[in-house]
Structures are given as C-alpha cells and as structure tokens.
Amino acid sequence: MVIAEQGSAESKTPSARSLKSSRPLVAMDNVSKVFSNGTLALSGMSMTVRPGEFISLLGPSGCGKSTALRIIAGLGDVSEGEIDWPSFRINSRGLPDGDISFVFQEPTLMPWQTVFGNVYLPLRLKGVSKKVASERILTALESVGLQDFADAYPRELSGGMKMRVSIARALVTEPKLLLMDEPFAALDEITRQKLNDDVLALWKATGITVIFVTHSVYESAYLANRIVVMKARPGRVHSDFPLHTSLERDAQYRTSEEYRQACAEVSAMLLEAMGGEEH
Amino acid sequence: MTTTANETLASADLPQETDGSTPPSRKRRSSAVKLPTKESAAASKRRERTLTVLVPICVIATLIALWQIMVTVNDIPHYILPGPGLVVQSLLSDWHVLLPALWVTTKITLASLALALIGGGGMAILLVQSRWIETALYPITVILQVTPIIAIAPLILIYAPSTQAALLICAFVVAFFPILSNMVQGLKSVDHNLLNLFELYGASRWQTLIYLKLPASLPYFMTGLRIGGGLALIAAVVAEFAAGSAGAGSGLAFRLLESQFRLNISRLFAALFLLASLGVLIFALTSFISWWTLHRWHESSLKREN
Numbered sequence: 377m378v379i380a381e382q383g384s385a386e387s388k389t390p391s392a393r394s395l396k397s398s399r400p401l402v403a404m405d406n407v408s409k410v411f412s413n414g415t416l417a418l419s420g421m422s423m424t425v426r427p428g429e430f431i432s433l434l435g436p437s438g439c440g441k442s443t444a445l446r447i448i449a450g451l452g453d454v455s456e457g458e459i460d461w462p463s464f465r466i467n468s469r470g471l472p473d474g475d476i477s478f479v480f481q482e483p484t485l486m487p488w489q490t491v492f493g494n495v496y497l498p499l500r501l502k503g504v505s506k507k508v509a510s511e512r513i514l515t516a517l518e519s520v521g522l523q524d525f526a527d528a529y530p531r532e533l534s535g536g537m538k539m540r541v542s543i544a545r546a547l548v549t550e551p552k553l554l555l556m557d558e559p560f561a562a563l564d565e566i567t568r569q570k571l572n573d574d575v576l577a578l579w580k581a582t583g584i585t586v587i588f589v590t591h592s593v594y595e596s597a598y599l600a601n602r603i604v605v606m607k608a609r610p611g612r613v614h615s616d617f618p619l620h621t622s623l624e625r626d627a628q629y630r631t632s633e634e635y636r637q638a639c640a641e642v643s644a645m646l647l648e649a650m651g652g653e654e655h
Numbered sequence: 656m657t658t659t660a661n662e663t664l665a666s667a668d669l670p671q672e673t674d675g676s677t678p679p680s681r682k683r684r685s686s687a688v689k690l691p692t693k694e695s696a697a698a699s700k701r702r703e704r705t706l707t708v709l710v711p712i713c714v715i716a717t718l719i720a721l722w723q724i725m726v727t728v729n730d731i732p733h734y735i736l737p738g739p740g741l742v743v744q745s746l747l748s749d750w751h752v753l754l755p756a757l758w759v760t761t762k763i764t765l766a767s768l769a770l771a772l773i774g775g776g777g778m779a780i781l782l783v784q785s786r787w788i789e790t791a792l793y794p795i796t797v798i799l800q801v802t803p804i805i806a807i808a809p810l811i812l813i814y815a816p817s818t819q820a821a822l823l824i825c826a827f828v829v830a831f832f833p834i835l836s837n838m839v840q841g842l843k844s845v846d847h848n849l850l851n852l853f854e855l856y857g858a859s860r861w862q863t864l865i866y867l868k869l870p871a872s873l874p875y876f877m878t879g880l881r882i883g884g885g886l887a888l889i890a891a892v893v894a895e896f897a898a899g900s901a902g903a904g905s906g907l908a909f910r911l912l913e914s915q916f917r918l919n920i921s922r923l924f925a926a927l928f929l930l931a932s933l934g935v936l937i938f939a940l941t942s943f944i945s946w947w948t949l950h951r952w953h954e955s956s957l958k959r960e961n
C-alpha cells in the first residue's frame with residue numbers, strides 16, 4: 377500500500393500507471409466557474425485525466441464536485457481558465473462529440489421507454505437504426521446483468537436495477553470516459569457494494585477511464601487508483617494522489633489491513649481538506 | 656328528506672354488507688392479518704370491480720325511484736315536474752327533434768376540442784421555444800381565458816360567418832386554455848438531468864422535442880384534454896344560449912330553451928338527459944384515452960400496491 381502524496385493543486389502529473397506517454401483525455405487548467413446567481417463554485421481548479429485511470433473525486437458536499445464533473449463532460453461553460461479534450465473528437469461548438477458518458481445520482485431514465493428504449497437513446501440520437509443498435513444494446517444490458525429485462529418499464533425495476541440500466545445506457549456508446557456523479561449514494565449498502573464491484577469489473581474488462589464522484593471515503597479507497605480530494609468554498613483541488621494496492625479489490629480486500637489503512641489515510645486527507653472550515 | 660338520506664346511505668354501505676369475507680367492523684378489519692392467495696386476490700379484485708359498477712347504479716336507481724314516488728305521492732302536475740316515465744316517453748316521441756340536436760352539439764364539442772388540442776398543443780410548443788415569444792403571447796391567452804365566454808359570445812356571433820362557426824369558436828376558446836397551460840407546464844417540467852443527457856449526446860432541438868419534451872409532457876397534455884373536454888361542452892351550450900338560434904341546425908341548448916318557452920318540461924328533461932349523457936361520454940372517453948396512453952408507465956395510472 378503506497379499513498380504518495382504529490383503536493384496539492386499544482387501537481388499535474390499524478391498517475392503512476394505506465395500511461396504517462398499517451399495524450400491526456402481531459403486537461404483542466406485553472407478553471408473557475410461562477411453561476412449566474414453569483415455563486416463561485418470552482419476557483420482555479422486544475423486536473424489532468426489520463427487514459428485508463430479510475431479517479432475518485434472526493435470532497436464534502438457542496439464543494440463543487442458535480443460542477444467539475446459537468447464541466448469535464450462539456451455541459452456548461454467555464455467562467456475562467458481552460459478545459460481541453462486532447463483525445464476526443466471535437467464538434468462545432470468546441471465540445472467533445474460523444475465518447476463521454478454520464479451517470480447521475482438518480483437513474484434518470486425515461487419512464488415512458490422500456491429498458492431497451494432507454495439504453496437505445498444515445499444511439500438513437502446518433503441516428504443508429506434500432507436493428508443495427510439492438511446487438512450493442514443487448515451486450516450492454518448483459519454487461520450489467522439485465523438481459524432479461526429489456527422489455528420492462530423503469531417503474532417495474534428496483535432502485536439498483538434502474539441504476540444498472542443507467543450504467544448500460546452509459547456503456548452502449550462504448551465511451552472512452554465514464555463520469556459518475558455519486559451514482560450509488562441513494563442505494564442501500566449491499567446493493568452499493570455489489571454495484572461498486574461491477575463497475576470495477578467493467579473498468580478492468582474494458583480499459584475505460586472512470587471519474588467517480590463520491591463523498592464516501594470508503595468508496596473512494598475501495599475503487600480508485602487515484603484520488604482527487606477537493607476543498608470547498610470555492611471548489612478547488614486540495615490534494616491529488618495515486619492509490620495502489622498489491623491486493624485484488626474484492627470482498628477480501630474490504631476486510632484487509634491494507635484497505636483499512638487506505639481508508640484512514642484518505643480520511644485524514646479529507647479532514648485536512650475540510651480543515652479550517654466552520655461546522 | 657330523512658328517508659332519502661337513509662336510502663342513499665344504505666346503498667352506499669353496500670360494499671361492506673355484501674362483502675361477506677371481511678368483518679363488518681372497521682377496527683377488526685384493519686387488525687385482521689390475512690395473507691391472500693392468488694385466487695382470493697383475483698376473486699376480491701373481481702368483486703371490487705363488480706361493486707364499482709353496481710354501487711353507483713343502485714344509487715341512481717334509488718334516486719329515480721324516489722323522484723317517481725315524490726311525483727306520484729304529491730300529485731305534482733307534469734308541467735311542473737314530470738315523472739321519469741314521462742321523460743322517457745318524451746325522449747322516445749321527440750327523438751326526431753332531439754337526435755339531430757344532440758348530433759349538432761356533439762359535433763361542435765368534438766370539433767372544438769380537436770381544434771383546441773391542436774391549437775393549445777402547438778401554441779405551447781411555440782411558447783416554450785423562446786422566452787420572448789412567451790412574453791409576447793402569454794398575456795393574450797390569459798386575457799382570453801379570464802374573460803367570461805358568455806361576454807365575448809355576442810361579439811363572436813357578429814363576426815363569425817355562421818352561428819355554427821360562432822359556437823365552434825366559443826367552445827374552442829374555452830377548451831384551448833387549460834390544454835395550453837397544462838402543456839406549457841409539462842414542457843417546462845422535464846427532468847433537468849435528462850435534458851443534460853440529451854445535450855451530452857448532442858441531440859438537436861427537434862430530437863429533444865420529439866424524444867424527450869413531448870413524451871414527458873404527455874401526462875400534462877392528458878390532464879388538459881380531460882379538463883378541455885368538459886369545458887368544450889359547457890361552452891358549446893352556453894354559447895348557444897347566447898346565440899338563441901333556431902331552425903334545423905340548432906343544438907341541444909336551443910331545444911332546452913325552446914322546451915322551457917313551451918312549458919314542455921318533460922322534453923326539457925329529455926334534452927337535459929341527453930346533454931348529461933354526452934358529458935359523461937366525453938368524460939369517459941377522455942379518461943380512457945388518458946389511461947390508455949399512460950397506463951404502461953405513468954404513476955398516476957398505477958394502482959397503489961403496498
């Protein structure tokens with residue numbers, strides 16, 4: 377278990393995976409975001425996302441995690457600073473054209489569409505015919521274990537299953553970057569652990585890059601190979617460090633001393649980030 | 656009066672009395688824990704459905720019986736209050752007058768409702784396209800809505816090419832607004848994250864409208880339809896009262912007035928009965944359409960199961 381802290385906001389070369397040579401997926405440089413009501417949600421946030429990383433964006437609630445994630449997705453513009461997507465196709469508005477998927481805290485499904493219809497959505501919007509898409513949709517549903525529920529309506533599914541549909545919809549376009557905003561926060565502990573394992577398995581199997589927003593230290597320490605801790609008011613990066621483990625991340629890892637130690641250290645970092653804050 | 660209340664109460668109590676399997680007292684029923692088997696659940700569902708039909712029929716039958724009894728006992732003359740028998744007789748004998756009138760009113764109501772659906776839905780889509788269009792047009796629609804239709808009817812009667820057209824316009828104006836305002840609300844209350852998702856996947860305006868905004872506002876549109884259907888009939892009648900037109904092309908409202916002038920009260924009741932039936936039919940039809948389009952996915956069409 378190594379937690380190598382690489383300083384705070386200035387550090388831009390975090391990942392210790394042997395991918396340093398490849399072009400980054402996202403380069404966020406000194407980004408600030410002011411909402412129309414005057415809220416300064418982000419100030420001077422810098423972060424580079426490299427292919428294959430599993431980044432956990434961790435911070436107290438209201439510190440700007442969602443805002444940062446949406447900016448990375450190209451939703452909503454930045455007020456200051458720059459964001460660039462060097463590895464993506466860029467559309468006429470200067471934003472990434474596809475290849476990025478988003479999973480929200482709520483399943484965000486269309487209740488009038490079946491599971492199939494919901495997963496079809498990204499492809500349908502790209503003009504892919506149902507016939508051509510259907511194999512990819514079934515593959516995506518299989519990867520989240522919902523192949524038997526293609527014709528069900530969202531209201532017939534449990535919370536965890538709805539979330540799986542949401543993940544299948546995110547995967548169906550075979551994106552390079554998967555953004556998840558506290559995806560399992562509303563679920564019970566057991567379902568959450570199961571889904572965390574599934575996401576890890578998907579990450580390992582596909583080599584997709586993941587940014588996983590959470591306010592749970594335990595979730596961060598379990599999933600990520602890089603942790604970005606944010607500081608609030610205004611939102612910015614407090615520390616950014618890789619997290620390696622010699623163990624496989626599974627049920628056994630959860631009970632290991634190494635995991636316990638990782639949690640303690642991530643927790644300490646979060647406390648430090650929240651330090652000086654009034655409670 | 657006391658007998659009426661008792662009779663009505665008795666029939667309203669029907670479900671409890673006939674429902675032999677459940678104990679009559681409320682307290683015991685709520686505390687009785689019984690795990691229903693599949694068959695008993697289906698049986699109780701069937702029984703419930705039968706009762707939903709039976710109970711209102713019993714209530715109505717009771718009321719009609721009371722009406723007849725009151726007329727007979729008090730010996731009320733038919734030009735003041737005819738009994739139900741006489742009304743049925745008049746319904747049959749005046750069929751040749753009432754049926755065309757019913758047809759005219761039905762046509763006007765349905766045509767105006769159809770126009771209001773197209774107009775209200777279309778206008779709502781237009782309004783939500785830009786804030787400026789909304790700012791410019793919304794006040795006008797509100798003014799149209801808050802002015803009583805009976806007050807505008809004379810003007811419409813003057814400018815419309817025919818009485819029929821005038822009635823159509825009146826009914827349209829009244830049915831239009833609830834459809835418009837419901838639809839606007841529906842189009843605006845689309846889940847923000849779904850909008851984000853559509854933006855993320857580079858959906859065009861048109862795609863967002865077709866695949867997201869229209870289906871999401873369908874429940875609101877259906878509410879507008881149900882309200883608009885009822886209002887269209889009311890407006891068609893009120894406008895015909897204002898028009899007071901006579902002749903072959905007149906609707907049920909004119910037949911009502913005419914019967915009143917001639918003190919043909921049983922025909923008045925017959926016309927009223929047809930009007931009420933038409934109202935019920937429109938209500939049932941719009942409710943059915945609403946249920947049919949939404950039942951597979953929308954919460955409002957779901958039966959709560961705990």
Ligand SMILES: Nc1ncnc2c1ncn2[C@@H]1O[C@H](COP(=O)(O)OP(=O)(O)O)[C@@H](O)[C@H]1O
Nearest residue numbers: 411413415417436437438439440441442443444
């Ligand atoms: N659309 C918005 N308009 C105004 N302020 C916003 C908006 N979205 C978020 N904020 C504010 O920006 C800050 C960061 O929010 P958010 O990114 O949602 O935090 P987190 O996801 O970490 O909980 C909060 O203070 C929040 O109130």
Ligand SMILES: [Mg+2]
Nearest residue numbers: 441442557558
């Ligand atoms: Mg958030």
